[in-house]
Every structure is written in C-alpha cells, then in structure tokens.
Amino acid sequence: MFASERLPIAERYAELLATEGVVRGLIGPREAPRLWERHLLNSAVLAEAIPDGASVCDIGTGAGLPGVVVAIARPDVRMTLVEPLLRRTTFLEEVVDELGLDHVTVVRGRADDLHGAATFDVVTSRAVAPLERLLGWSMPLVSPDGALVAMKGRSVQDEIDEARAFLSAWRCGDPEVLELGVGVVTPPMTVVRVSWADPARIGWPLAREPKRRKPRPGRREPRER
Template sequence: MPESARRVFAFERLELAVRYTELLATEGVVRGLIGPREAPRLWDRHVLNSAVLAEAIPDGVSVCDIGTGAGLPGLVVAIARPDLTMTLVEPLLRRTTFLDEVVAELGLDHVTVVRGRAEDLHGQRTFDVVTSRAVAPLERLLGWSMPLVAPTGAMVAMKGQSVRDEIASAEAFLTRWRCGVPDVLEVGTGVVDPPTTVVRVPWADPSQIGWPLALESKRRRQRRDQRAVK
C-alpha cells in the first residue's frame, strides 16, 4: 500500500480499501475481472486513481456508477465516502456476483448493486451524481448518463487528456439535450501522477432538463423495429 493512500482514505476506512485491493488482486484475477499484469499496480493505476474522484462529489448525495465493472470507480469511492448513497450498475453476472460478495464482506450497507445497463434505469430513477470510468466516448456516455441525473445534479466522469476534443465533438448533443457547460477538473494532485482528469456536466436549466429525449428516441426505435418486422 502506498503512503499516499492515507491521504485519500480515513484511518477507519483504510483497512477496507486494503481488503478490497487484495480481493481484486486474487479473486478479481481468477474471475477475469482484472488482468494478471494489473495486479502489481492496482493501487496507483486503479484504486487511488478512482478514489480521488471523491474530491468532485458533494457531501451526502446519491451516486450512480454506470458500467462499474469490478467496482471502479464506484466501490472505491464508496469505501472512501460512507456519507454517500452508492448504486453500482453493471450488466455482467460474474461482475455483479463479485461486487455483491465484496459489499457483504466489507459491510458497505450504503452500497447497492444493480445488474443491468444504465438504459434500464432511464425514466425510473435519478441521482445527484452519475459517475463512470473509461466507459465510452463523451457523446455516447452523455446519452447513458444524463437521463439518470437529477435536475440539480451532474454527470461526473473520469476521462483522459483528450476530453476537450470529446467535448467539442459532443457540442451539438450538449445543446440538444439542454446540458450545461462542461467543466474539466483535475483531482488527486499529490496523490496520483498524473492527476485524474474529470469532466462535470450539469443541466443548463433544472426546470427544463432534456432527458425525455432519450425515452422518445427509444420509442422511435421500437416503432421502427416493429415496422421492419411487418
């Protein structure tokens, strides 16, 4: 465990972070959730890189981590931040089974695991913050994430150095969906090198959010598919 972990995890949460990392390095590798070559660099490349995302999340809010995989970043953030109500969304059974086992072993009663895709929750639930890590290009990620964002909430996604190019490519989508101006942040300075790049996207006007467009788009696809069958 690197010494910098003590800057991210409170003393009483550090043991949980250590145990989770051990499970990733053992069960995670055996079950194909983490590559064998990743095991020696789990702390710096994955755990701490995910944990610093907590800097961009307000206190006491509800968070949904889509495409969480083995729990990155959502489960790590939940370990660091017991004040959050965390929902982990993942479609693959072997991953959700692992997540359920980790949540039970670590006693993370503020974490819920949902097997499914982000789209399955569209129109059913919203969250103050929707997170993700290396899931998809920004435009596609917005389509999955923003329907889950509450009117006063935001998408807070981990991204690479090309995020500004992705923002430029997604400009039309941002306008059509009435999203606010994306804010690019760097978190984890002094903890991870390089710092983690994060993009935060709120709604432009909480009273006129654009997520119903997703439902209408889904209905159009369904009608088109039905006509194709006929």
Template sequence: MARRVFASDRLPLAERYTELLATEGVVRGLIGPREAPRLWERHVLNSAVLAEAVPESSTVCDIGTGAGLPGLVLAIARPDLQLTLVEPLLRRTTFLDEVVAELGLDHVRVVRARAKELHGASTFDVVTSRAVAPLERLLGWSMPLVAPTGALVAMKGSSVRDEIDEARAFLDRWRCAPPEVLEAGVDVVDPPTTLVRVSWADPSRIGWPLARTSERRRDRRNHRAVKREVS
C-alpha cells in the same frame, strides 16, 4: 498516499478490496494479471480522488462499474454517500455483491442492468463512470439518470477536450450546461485524475427525450386548465 484519501478506519477496507481485486478479480477475469501489481496507483487511488468532486451525502450511480471502479472505491472512501453500482454482467455483479457483503458496505446497492434500463425510473445527485465510452455516448446513458440539480462526473483521459468538441451538438440539444474539466488528486496521484463534469443548463427544463415528452404533457395539462378557468 493512501492515507491522504482514506480515513484510518476506512483504509483496511480499501486494502482488503485491493487484495480481492488482485486475487479473485484476476481469477474471475475482472482484472488483467498485469494490472495486479499496480492496482493501488493505477486504479484504486486514481478512483478514490474522484471523491473531491462529489458533494457530501450525495446519491451516486456508477454506471458500467465493472469490478467496482470507481464506484466501490468511492463507497469505501465516503461512507456518507449512497451508492448504486450498475453493471450488466453477472460474474461482475456476483463479485461486487460478495465484496459489499464482506466489507459491510450497507450504503451500497448493486444492480445488474444496463444504464438505460434505469432511465425514467431513478435519478441521482451524481452519475459516475470510468473508461466506459466516448463522451457523446456516455451522455446518452448518463444524463437521463442525473437529477435536475445533479451532474455527470466522469473519469476521462487526455483527449477529454476533443470529446467535448465532438459532443457539442448533443450537449446543446439536450440542454446541458458547458462541461467543466477538473483535475482531482493533485499531489496525490501522478498524473492527476482528469474529470469532466456536466450538469443541466436549466434544472427546470431537462433536455433528454423522455423528460421533454413529460414536459410537453405537463404544458398541455396546464394549457387545458387555463382554458377551463377562462371559460
């Protein structure tokens, strides 16, 4: 199955990363010992199929990446992407830096921070995450990082539709488009990976609070310019 999601020249990198997860990852408390025997099926392949939902040559931000799931796996599978891995804990970012250096992943940047620390400073074509938080909270952390024509693409479980229902008011207030529930890795992983994709309803009218503040400032400037022209 691994050969269906990793090209022949990328598979050795995926194998080495999985080996590091099973050894250093366990020793450093990044992966539970019971997870080591099932890393491929439960974690690596499950993350790799996310690539199906990421457009070519995208900039991608993986928030709360932990030991690199799914962001580092995505970087191994897709060298055409520019990846930013965001993680607040030093022991995790140290591990990520070491893996990135060993595997020669020069299209990956590791940032020790919380997602909200990047708000207003950076945006990305795709913002990913895996088992980080319920959708409403995840939207608050992720959507400020989503470019006007980009999307949040989060790995979710079987309760994703309930999470969407609970986040309706938030989605409306932030001017998000209706979420899409997707299945990735059909015939590759069992069960397939469930994804939720959220984009902006209108790329010209971003809804998160700082964006609305900027929008109001722009509108006031335009209004003053019109008044000057009329006078």
C-alpha cells in the same frame, strides 16, 4: 483520501481484486501488482467532486472501479453500482457483503434500464465510452440539480468538441474539465463534469421526475448478458 478507519477496508478490497478478481477474469494479471497506483488511488480522488451525502450511480462499474472505491472512501454517500454482466455483479455483491458496505446497492443491468426509474445527484463512470455516447446513457439518470462526473484522459477536450450538438440539443450546461488529486496522484486525474444548463428546463424528460420503482439491493435482470 482514506480515513484511517477506512484504509483496512480499501486494503481488503485490493486483496479481493488481486485474487478473486484475477481468477474470475475481472482484473488482468499484470494489473494486480499496480492496483493502487493505476486504479484505487485514481478512483479515490473522484470523491473530491462528490457533494456530502450525495446519491451516486456508477455505470459500467465492472469490478467496482470507481464505485466501490468511492463508497469505501465516502461512507456518507449512497452508491448504486450498475453492471450488466452476471459474473461481475456476483463479485460485487460478495465484495459489498464482505466489506460491510451497507450504503451500496448492486444492480445488474445497463444504464438505460434505469432511465425513468431513478435519478441521482452524481452519475460516475470510468473508461466506459466517448462523451457523446456517455451523455445518452448518463444524463437521463442525472437529477435536475445533479451532474455527470466522468473520468477521462487528456483528450477530453476533443470529446467535448465532438459532443457539442448533443450538449445543446439536451440543454446541458457547458462541460467543466477538472483536475482531481493534485499532489496526491501523478498525474492528476482528469474528469469532465456536465450538469443541466437550467434545472427547470432539462432536455430529457425522464430525468425530471422518476415515476417507477427505484432499484433494490441485489436486483438482477432475468436475462443473461
């Protein structure tokens, strides 16, 4: 899960969540004692679904879950953290600087602010929205050969069924439900993976070829949210 040389970085991130994260209202006080079992370990197993050297975008990352955790566990990936709230992106930038996560970019904005500006091999999320709405935010960011990989609960099949029309209209492939972290976390983490049915005929034109500038480290939107 965490290589021996990465574990101290994960421990320091947990400390920051339990202190500054609580003070700033990013983590509830009751969550602090159970950060590892409820948040960090569950986020870390998401790395099982991410290819080597992938570009990853974590939308609605909040305090960095799962994006920061995946970046700690997987220094080979290029991680972009997308979050609209200033107090959260300020915290994330401080975390990235202190932990030396040079492969992580923090972007203040919403997922749809990046539509047409960048695409990624993997677009992740955790408890952001029901699948149908999540597809609308995420799939325009998924490269032709990439995939959405969203952390979900046991009711994920109901969300898939409700999103069938959307999946068909956008020419998405059949969703795959994966169990990650078997033997590592209890219960295993349930995720849904959605890719394009045919990379040459994807249903959202902005995902075919980014035309505008890519996000830069520390980029912030001019408006408060």
